[in-house]
Amino acid sequence: MQINITTRHLKLTDSIDAYVRKKIAKYDKLYVGNNLWVHAILSVEKNRQITEIIFHAGKLLFRAKEQSEDLYSSIDLAIDKLEKQLKKQKEISKNHRKNNLEIIKDKRRNIEQVFSYDTMEDSRTKISEIKRFDLKPVSIEDAIDEMDNLGYRVYMFKDALSDKIEVLYRNDSGSIVLLEPNEM
Numbered sequence: 001m002q003i004n005i006t007t008r009h010l011k012l013t014d015s016i017d018a019y020v021r022k023k024i025a026k027y028d029k030l031y032v033g034n035n036l037w038v039h040a041i042l043s044v045e046k047n048r049q050i051t052e053i054i055f056h057a058g059k060l061l062f063r064a065k066e067q068s069e070d071l072y073s074s075i076d077l078a079i080d081k082l083e084k085q086l087k088k089q090k091e092i093s094k095n096h097r098k099n100n101l102e103i104i105k106d107k108r109r110n111i112e113q114v115f116s117y118d119t120m121e122d123s124r125t126k127i128s129e130i131k132r133f134d135l136k137p138v139s140i141e142d143a144i145d146e147m148d149n150l151g152y153r154v155y156m157f158k159d160a161l162s163d164k165i166e167v168l169y170r171n172d173s174g175s176i177v178l179l180e181p182n183e184m
Contacts, residue, residue: 001036008043010071016042019072023079027055030086033073042071053063055086062086135165144167144176 003021007014024038041052049071055062062085064079137160138146147155147168154169165178 001025001038004037004039006039006041008041010044012042016071019073023075024053024055027083027086030090042075044071044076049074051075053078053082055082060089062089137163140166140168140178147176 001024003024005017005020020040020042024040029038035056035058038057039056041050041053041054043050043052043073047069048067049069050065050067051071051074051114052063052065062082064078064081066074066081068074068077119149135156135158137158139160143155143157143159143166146157147170156165156167158164159166162180164181166181169177169179171177
């Protein structure tokens with residue numbers, strides 16, 4: 001985690017720097033990733049000590065700003081406010097992920113009730129796995145890029161222009177083949 005500290009009308013001492021870094025470092029465990037950084041702004045206006053902390057975790061942004069008579073207490077107050085925001089977001093993500101897993105499990109249960117793999121006798125025609133995904137309209141160029149990025153030999157997508165479901169596959173020579181359904 002990258003931590004930047006900026007001061008306004010205040011000299012940044014080693015003890016203040018160490019205190020802020022120590023307080024912020026414990027939140028490194030909540031959000032893991034390369035795109036994690038914090039900007040702490042410490043300022044003095046008249047007799048008010050103001051602390052603003054901006055926490056970037058990927059696409060998420062959290063901001064806490066507090067003021068008090070004492071710089072250390074304003075840092076503590078801002079950290080407490082930030083901690084509440086981070087924990088709330090983690091709880092929301094956790095609940096969202098849990099709900100999605102339950103929906104997926106329900107869909108799998110319904111399919112297994114309708115279709116059984118054990119009824120197929122020939123191992124060549126036996127389905128070993130079912131993959132489900134959402135089809136969003138994309139251009140053919142974007143579908144090819146996505147297929148290459150994912151390293152797939154076969155890729156199904158919905159064409160943005162024709163609004164048809166189409167399939168791309170890479171044959172043995174390495175060229176890409178597009179399968180389009182005919183309207184009957």
